[in-house]
Amino acid sequence: MAKIIGESLYNIPWQEKPTDCREPVWRYSENPIILRHDTAVSNSIFNSAVVPFRGGFAGIFRCDDRAVTMNLYAGFSDDGIHWEIGDTPLVFEGEPAVTGVEYRYDPRVTKIGERYYITWCNGYHGPTIGIGYTDDFRHFTQLENAFLPFNRNGVLFPRRIGGTYRLLSRPSDNGHTPFGDIFISESPDLIYWGKHRHVFGPAPFEKSGWQSAKVGAGPVPIETDEGWLLLYHGVIHTCNGFVYRTGAALLDSEDPSEVKYRTKYYILGPEVSYEQCGDVPNVVFPCAALADADSGRIALYYGCADTVTGLAFTTVDSLLDFLKKNSL
Amino acid sequence: MAKIIGESLYNIPWQEKPTDCREPVWRYSENPIILRHDTAVSNSIFNSAVVPFRGGFAGIFRCDDRAVTMNLYAGFSDDGIHWEIGDTPLVFEGEPAVTGVEYRYDPRVTKIGERYYITWCNGYHGPTIGIGYTDDFRHFTQLENAFLPFNRNGVLFPRRIGGTYRLLSRPSDNGHTPFGDIFISESPDLIYWGKHRHVFGPAPFEKSGWQSAKVGAGPVPIETDEGWLLLYHGVIHTCNGFVYRTGAALLDSEDPSEVKYRTKYYILGPEVSYEQCGDVPNVVFPCAALADADSGRIALYYGCADTVTGLAFTTVDSLLDFLKKNSL
């Protein structure tokens, strides 16, 4: 039996697996949990990050407002399902050259020690990885961008490994990038970054077509006694556009650039109407996961069609079992 | 209180605003009002123009037939909601070099004096602006094309301004144009056009993303005591195609190339299934508006997913108020 290394989370959102479900991941029956107009100004709320916070939950949300500008907003919840999300975007303190950005989107939140670090796609002469932190989800400080443009999907590991911080990311171009590999980088201080290593890229079309165009890290990796469990998005390029689905990988505990397993099959893809229809059809985009070390339960938050937010469930056991039996 | 300058239209189609609606525009509860197969030959009926006519309503409709060729058809209605649309396309009298066109689509109808002028996208060695007129919606005369190709979305003002006719248009290329600005041109006689001036173009992506790729005029501008109220379409280019939404602008009464206000936020976007799914997904395309000078009511007709026709409502007050508070 695989074990999650981490905190107990007795109040993790949860539904039992439907008896007719053959797959390792199942949707919440009341999806979507956050609708497109759930704040006063929002066109869409998706690709967002949640964490346990003071007995309940806090989150950083990507809300595109009705001008369809992209920014980050804080929100709070008692049960992880019903959310109160603010109407004004986050304000970061920090270097004006860094904070004065053009747009922010696709956040992740990583708790390291007692501090909550946020990473996101930051508009600074093109998309790159922004980093900030908060202690209370009310005051926010922005650090230096991790990299030069062009980069997206920056995800911090929840602890130092071998003495350094580790950051996954996906170098890109400045448009609707048709390619994308996951890399990992190290830092002694969250300011200076180096020792960049390749983790994995798209799969050959004839072996695993759903992830043949590009891949990118999803939620913060979940530590297990067998390694880091990484959920990620994979993309296929059809004649009518990109389809985003979700897969899983297991990375080595001490050297997470080493891939031990990686799913040949997707574990969640756009199949219901709120995933197939919306501002960007056919997108399932995982951005955050809660995990309960006691029960092995995992709750996955994912963006649907770039419009609403969905919730899905799995367990560390079923996921690792699936991974090992269906590795690419 | 803003005032519409124009005729009374006591029988304008109307529904009160739902109490839970926070936005300045709301959909008709029985949408879509015209279905794709509502004529014997049609594949789709959308992007069409209606006007008050002899106590009821008349319209010029874009019907793509089941060969998916594009042409214009006349229709009549008592209440502006239930329509009888003809099975044969309009026949225009005029210069054979001009009338012998390849296709016609996206009509607008402008009443100037007692005559109804029609403008549309006309296939003459590429798309350009066709102009014609009718007195009875049974006999039609076609004038010279206003411009060289390539142009789309030609919209006439409902009266001469400073002694000349004024025409909005959007120069384009001969394909699925990825750019587009609104220009205005003058004519002494509806034949010769000049004094072309730039009105406005797309907005910066980081300020108003929904209109960052291209913009084009929608219905005939509505005259108010504060200027011309222009509804227009704005387009964003996502990784899975274009999304068309609707915005509003206020143009100066005497010099409509001068933009007084323009919405930062869209006022109507594809959010329900008949707008999100169809031959071209995610299109809301406003093409005509009825206005009642007495009540300030406005009824907006718009194409949905290039397949069916929808109806929405607003008032001049709420729209101007929204415009002023949310100008780009």
Added chain:
Amino acid sequence: MAKIIGESLYNIPWQEKPTDCREPVWRYSENPIILRHDTAVSNSIFNSAVVPFRGGFAGIFRCDDRAVTMNLYAGFSDDGIHWEIGDTPLVFEGEPAVTGVEYRYDPRVTKIGERYYITWCNGYHGPTIGIGYTDDFRHFTQLENAFLPFNRNGVLFPRRIGGTYRLLSRPSDNGHTPFGDIFISESPDLIYWGKHRHVFGPAPFEKSGWQSAKVGAGPVPIETDEGWLLLYHGVIHTCNGFVYRTGAALLDSEDPSEVKYRTKYYILGPEVSYEQCGDVPNVVFPCAALADADSGRIALYYGCADTVTGLAFTTVDSLLDFLKKNSL
């Protein structure tokens, strides 16, 4: 009255035409008949081929598995509507240089004499036309590829004509080909192919827009006393992608490169949710047809949105009548 030249098929799947249907083809009321997860491993089941077999029906199905790799699977049915489809792909005996392909998709099955020939799109340094045969749908032998890459939509005629086998195909490029014409080729032995002739290509946009980008053969042609009845797909390129619809053509009995009639109007297009939404939105792709020579009934199997399989009905009379009245 047109006559189908062929076998009786008293148990052909059938529903009478709805009384309010004005078109020559109508959908099965319980569509889709095959769902995306109807096998243990499938992401989608579509673009597939069925034939009468031993009093019931057999089929070769395109199942993309949950890795989204494309392969062929055999299935059986008593009524042509409810299917048992295998969980493991076809295994072909034959030349390893030919059988060791990268992918297989979009099969057709043609009975010639007592043998069932399968043609499909075969990955051999790019897509080309694979050919194989079976006598029992349990053992399969693969022959040489008919052509060099790049080609798709290979469809065999059900008998020799003038002493040679005849094969329709659509030369393409190695991507999401934006063009495509139907050609016919001859062979004395199913190994060597030549005497390639052009059959027909896309129609001019202004005459028949739905088939203005590319066309390709669908089911095995149905022989009638007036010629070969060919159902085919036609594609339009909109600003938001390709839309696939279905048309019909009548080819000369003795020289099927000669087109006698061809529909100006499509006879089936994506209009319901399972055709408009799915992995590739807006696709109706005909791949097989059953025909009963006694009654003139035709049952059409077609892929929907590259995700599920639908069934539709027509008769040889109504189709030929429509063809003659609405020829391009």
Added chain:
Amino acid sequence: MAKIIGESLYNIPWQEKPTDCREPVWRYSENPIILRHDTAVSNSIFNSAVVPFRGGFAGIFRCDDRAVTMNLYAGFSDDGIHWEIGDTPLVFEGEPAVTGVEYRYDPRVTKIGERYYITWCNGYHGPTIGIGYTDDFRHFTQLENAFLPFNRNGVLFPRRIGGTYRLLSRPSDNGHTPFGDIFISESPDLIYWGKHRHVFGPAPFEKSGWQSAKVGAGPVPIETDEGWLLLYHGVIHTCNGFVYRTGAALLDSEDPSEVKYRTKYYILGPEVSYEQCGDVPNVVFPCAALADADSGRIALYYGCADTVTGLAFTTVDSLLDFLKKNSL
């Protein structure tokens, strides 16, 4: 014998045809006549216009300066071969909305009555046709732009025809346009333009490949007793870029939208080093022609590789003879 209708020009630049030349056009032996750095600031001088002026010659030159910005400069010459070109660009009086342009290039000069009209490609929210005039090549007045963007290669006829001014042009897009047809438009006053007619477009690739991508008018048409002699550029798209060559057409005297003859073969193409190598390799771009009504001599000025200016010679007789024998 064909006759030029126009003025005598005894001092037209001239060299006799080399005895070994089989073609109707031959190069000046001292080409190029203007070098890239012939002004203090120029990167290149090409695609320029010359006319007889006060017993000598005047010209409007496209000089790209060493910032590679495009503007127009005046120049003077005694013999049409050795030129003094100014170091500062033309200054136009006129409407600020019109004169405040972003760039000017590819001028033509047309004498109508006693006034010299200049047309060029004018940057106003994209390229369009600018029009101005001068009486002395020292003071310049700019009129309204003839058209909306996007347009290039505007060429005025040297007299009114049927009471209206006539202007050739080539609608384009806002980039390196891959297509282009020649149109003609009318105006009563050089301000308002209409009655746009198609003149001719590219030729089919298999009939006349050198002009299969786009065509555009070159020098001001030369009037003859058989019609208007138009020299134009034609372009082929090879795997390594565009090649620009020169052809000729004869347009009807009274209705110049009617093409009487048009060369199947080019009459001048890039074949010597200053035409093959330069900032844009493989460009021969005719922009001006002098003609002597007495002798029938024609001197053709053309841009070479977007870098220098060349001169070539022909006669009205040999050109019309070639046109009639080799018409497309």
Added chain:
Amino acid sequence: MAKIIGESLYNIPWQEKPTDCREPVWRYSENPIILRHDTAVSNSIFNSAVVPFRGGFAGIFRCDDRAVTMNLYAGFSDDGIHWEIGDTPLVFEGEPAVTGVEYRYDPRVTKIGERYYITWCNGYHGPTIGIGYTDDFRHFTQLENAFLPFNRNGVLFPRRIGGTYRLLSRPSDNGHTPFGDIFISESPDLIYWGKHRHVFGPAPFEKSGWQSAKVGAGPVPIETDEGWLLLYHGVIHTCNGFVYRTGAALLDSEDPSEVKYRTKYYILGPEVSYEQCGDVPNVVFPCAALADADSGRIALYYGCADTVTGLAFTTVDSLLDFLKKNSL
């Protein structure tokens, strides 16, 4: 010492290797041997095929005429260097459906038995491989096209192998194809073709960049006692277009789909002005080779910049030696 298997050709064109030349191939000092205007109508003469004929030499030449249409012309020479080329294109007898093509280019000539077979790129609804033959270079018969479009660079082997004819070709798309692999096909009769096998494709960019975009067969393979010596073209895609160079490969005598050696380094690339400048800059395109079995001498004819024809020399010994020492 490698031996050519074939006829003696004592009068093969020849120059000794310059003493300072380190490479296995050297240019003829009087290059180019055929100029662009060497026939009355030609714009360019290149990519052409020559063979020994009745004590002298005959050839089939690609001449693009001054309309830049592509066709084939016959020519004769006493010494293989000075050529008389006809002014009218080849006329083929044969099936009108096949001979009525749109264009012909890039011929090869293969002597099989006493007959001369010509293969070329033939315009039949896109480029494909045309085949014809002649006995006297005055009367020509055209056979069926070998393949469906789209294909280029068809090259016949000079004898049957294992009882069947063998044909190399390069499947392509219908534009300026950015990819290309060499395949081989078999036929019992030159009409029906099958058993298609992959020979080789582009090399990885980082191992052999000059052939990283596409490759295609050049002259008819030369038989040696070690296998078939194939000269071929390889293409790199730079930021300013394609560069075509020449390499060599050794194919197995009995199964020429098996590659024994293939040059990592090019053996001839564009380095002198007539190869670097012309209608398509930077093209060296080998199309024919003469070989003398007695001396081992090889004379290579190649197109230069799609404009003129060059000649180069090598020997079978030096080429095989180079191949073995520098194989990819």
Added chain:
Amino acid sequence: MAKIIGESLYNIPWQEKPTDCREPVWRYSENPIILRHDTAVSNSIFNSAVVPFRGGFAGIFRCDDRAVTMNLYAGFSDDGIHWEIGDTPLVFEGEPAVTGVEYRYDPRVTKIGERYYITWCNGYHGPTIGIGYTDDFRHFTQLENAFLPFNRNGVLFPRRIGGTYRLLSRPSDNGHTPFGDIFISESPDLIYWGKHRHVFGPAPFEKSGWQSAKVGAGPVPIETDEGWLLLYHGVIHTCNGFVYRTGAALLDSEDPSEVKYRTKYYILGPEVSYEQCGDVPNVVFPCAALADADSGRIALYYGCADTVTGLAFTTVDSLLDFLKKNSL
């Protein structure tokens, strides 16, 4: 009078300015100084870096070999003009994950203290900035890549500024990037990089067209008493490809992200045959500069048409004077 801050270099290569030269930079009369085949294996030698070394000069050269693979080679010279370049590429010691790269190109060499640092474009899952060092140009050590892909044109400053190393670079995509801005990054240790700041990007087309598509740093900046003198390349995108030219900028001494001046005009562009013709036509690419603090002389090494190496001269005075008078 501006002063170079640095070492004396009495033996800097030098020629006086030609009396007829009006520009601030002039070419060496014996150019090109290094030919394409100057080593036994090279296809081309260009875009290379030289420094003073032990009384003479050493260099790191980009040689593409005759397989057209890109690698770095060391060379030595007594006079900076005649070079001995090795036949085998550099071998780097270091982390195998970093040294095992796919390709290396476009080196720069920076002396910091007594050590020579090399930066180049390094193939590691796409192009990025490689860093290494040498003390003797015989043994080489490679450090970590500075950045994630995709990046090119990494140039180190010759001393720490404010305690940190500074590196210029140009983020790109993984193809023939059509855009490019110069950024600067800091590092305490040459391993970890951060504090990325934008320096400058392309200029508006209408103000300085030659640098309107992309810009990138050239040689190591030269320190002067007025700031850092940076030579850089600028690119324009014409209809026939990219043209690379050279400009200059002056950066603030203490904060080199601050641009004090930048040339509106190019100072060196492709104008002679070895710059206009070659494997990539129309490229002048500056990669290294020698400077003599005593005389103010500067010798500029630049790649020509991606094929050979040229030398040009200027002085710090004339360059700064030109910069100030012609700043963008």
